[in-house]
Amino acid sequence: MTAETGIGARVKRKEDQRFLTGTGRYVDDLPLARATYAYFLRSPHAHAKIKSIDVSAAKSMPGVVEIFTGKDIADAKVGGLICGWVVKDKHGEPHKSPPHPVMALDTVRYVGDTVAMVVANSHDEAKDAAEAIHVDYDVKPANVDLARAFDKGVPEVHAAEAPGNLIYDWEIGVKADVEAAFAKAAHVTKMDIVNNRLIPNAMEPRAAAAEYDKGTGNYTLWSTSQNPHVLRLILSAFVLGIPEHKLRVIAPDVGGGFGSKIFCYNEETMVCWASSRVGRPIKWTAERAESFMTDAHGRDHVTHAELALDKDHKFLALKVETIANMGAYLSTFSTAVPTYLYATLLAGQYTTPLIYANVKAALTHTAPVDAYRGAGRPEATFVIETIVSKAAAELKVDTAELRRKNFIPTEAFPYQTPVALQYDSGNYPPIIDEAIKIADYKGFEGRRAEAKSRGKLRGIGFSSYIEACGLGPSRVIGQLGGGVGQWESAQIKFNPTGNVQVLTGAHSHGQSHETTFAQLVSDKLGIPIETVEVVHGDTATTPFGMGSYGSRSLAVGGSAIMKAADKIIAKGKKIAAHLMEASVADVVFENGNFKVAGTDKNVPLGAAVFAAYVPHNYPLEELEPGMDENAFYDPSNFVYPAGTQICEVEIDPDTGVVEVVNHTAVDDFGNIINPMVVEGQVHGGIVQGVGQALLENAVYDKETGQLLSGSYMDYTMPRADDVPSFKLGNKITPCPHNPLGVKGCGEAGAIAAPAAVMNAVHDALAPLGVTHVPMPATPLSVWQTIQGAQRKAAE
């Protein structure tokens, strides 16, 4: 019954019907009677003291309902926004924790910082009134340059709470041991790199709407959130003080997040808070320019790395020093990204026995930086995979061979790395072999020669990534300073007529849960997929859950669903045993039917469900009626997807334009539920990775602190014609510790691709004497690099 829709089938996405016909329901679509509209006045300066704010003229503008400033919030004793992950520095001290007011009180710290909230009868009236607010700023010097953040005399973002702009100075590994290994090395490869800052650009901008019910005292907040329960928890426990049971958070259809919608933001907080003061619902949707300015940005590292190798080219040790940008305030999970999600990944796929990493987190007068698709793992992969390729180039050995020589051997799993993680499973050599086959690595030199005859420089680049995802064992997260559990919840709720609602604490904002999770349940319970409805995103209907990020939904949320399904089957067996007058021990469940082995007795699941709701012939003495089971699943380890990507580029030396002409990705995601959905995730991820490598760059003006790449006129989003058709492959080693044997696939593409692309660029330009091209390798940056190499050659 379920072969075409069960585990492993390419079931078309159920949600596409409404998304592609314009019938999705997003926050902005909500019809709310008597709604008002919020508009936020934002700082035009990167750093300034607010001397005064005069709202008097604005208040009397047509349609204005109310105007709030930072002072109103402070007077109402609203808490600040929180950073939910305590990272302890190398002396064991918790990170510096500067205040993050919901609206600026007396200082603005980046262009886009919130200064006032206007609530009016329409969006345009709110905007008109915002223009009439007079703010007297005393403009101060600002610093947006990460590399200079700790220099003497550089403007401080929070001088009192974080002197010298330092949030923490953190380390992992034993420095002396690593230094000793370097002293014995036959070869050392060194590298200075910048991991460019990115702006997430979800298709749907952030939005919030809130309604306060005076009669019950209940608040409802609709938000573009990836994790509505966590948002409610933060707002309740730390910021607004509305008791959790009096606040309902709904994240309806959400048009992409990529991490940027995990966090608790000012605007949704304000909209919720103000809804009771205004006494009417409030709606807010970010304009695209606001999204550019104020969505938490991603990446933004400056790194020096060194790799030590012995005479046989085995890796001896890796040393990494990174400065990570936090922006002007600490966003919800910002502190964890460049530490526990970054440095713990620095072993990659290799047996490097000694690793030391030092990470300093810096404040700058820029938008907050937090998790963005891959969160720390793309940055780690970029360090490892570019330095390994650089070492291969320096040693003049084959780049694939050097990788293979240092891979963790298949028989060594579970494998304890020197940087805390224990990889549960993996089998790397077949992955790279398959990638080499698909990419026709052997034929590359022929293609390079052919390209040369057309005046093009062709290069090839590898990236063999590992990631830890499926966040995560709560105990480990707690030990590392994380403020929340990381289990997931599920509820399988049958209706008397036999169809079923699957409620999940995960949230789908592009990941296809409504399809994939339905496949799981349909396959496991042997019921038609059309009878399964996946429900998510509403704290009032779904069990408390942690939401979707870190490629965790299937590995953790899917596992919870499996556990709940097991409970359904166990209960069904008891009912069926009663109906068949058999012993429970003799009842088996097969293809949706309870049977007594060796007889033709048979009770379909639907019949057991009906009996549970209409218990006229039912063992009521021993068994509760109803068929509704809950499960919580806390994983015993992270999952460790791994893979190899091979990218081929052609560069036009006259213009510096880099074209990706071939891109291969072979992944081990464990068992695969819906190959089409997985391929979609990989495609999107690779495009984001190619975007980071060649196109995207968030640039602030060093003098003024203005965001120069603040619109699509200047921020280069990847387009379909920027990438070729991808060639994908799979090698499966099932995850040994979750019931589905699955790993995560949501971030892999973005994690691996930047290094593959940049290694290909370096390979293409190597004949010109180029050893480093800054990322992104835009036409300008490639052309300038070529010019520099030519000048050097001429000297």
Added chain:
Amino acid sequence: MYDFAYHRPKSVADAVALLKGKEEARPMSGGMTLIPTLKQRLARPSDIVDLGAIKELAGIKVEGNNVVIGGMTKHGDVATSADVKANIPALASLAGHIGDPAVRNRGTMGGSVANNDPAADYPAAVVALNATITTNTGKHTADDFFKGLFETALSEGELITSISFPKVEKAAYIKFPNPASRYAMVGVFVAKTAGGVRVAVTGAGPCVFRVKAMEDALAKNFTSAAIKDIKVPADDLNSDIHGSAEYRAHLVGVMARRAVDAANK
């Protein structure tokens, strides 16, 4: 956007009358530039005079040695016009690479030329082909029309009604798109007509400009080799996060040579 009064006249005369009588009236053709400007509150016109219903402004005709294109003619119509393709294929190809399909189905030649965005494509064609711009009050030569950054010879209330392009012997436009916006970062239009050889550059400077040294060299020898050593000074060129002035100056040379090669194909 701010409030404004909206008008949709049926004739050029009515449009001109509406523009004259108002405090700060603006004509609108495709709105592809004007509407984003309004939405960003960068302009506050009292009146918008939509030229979309004026039949006499749209359409393409061949008149003797010229192709005459109405001000309201959409980029998409220029790109697919058999007359343009037969007589000035480079112009059809240029129009086919402006923006995306939605922009090409709304944006117009008159709007683009009147706007004179330094990164717009059409100005390079108008100058390289030595086109004549006709307005409700008279005619402008291409060389006198583009005055500077977003500045033209149009006076208050003056409307572009059509632009007349001579047929070409050889011509090509090669554009190096800005990676983000895909407007021209450097676009070079090279044309050989009965009137001689012209090379016009858009995107690189504050306003479209000609490269006389290249024109002279190509007049003698219309090959890319003839201009390979001609450099454009970087001094007055644009510089931004996508291209320094030096890079743009370099690209002018590369795009010009590629345009000559394409024209010779």
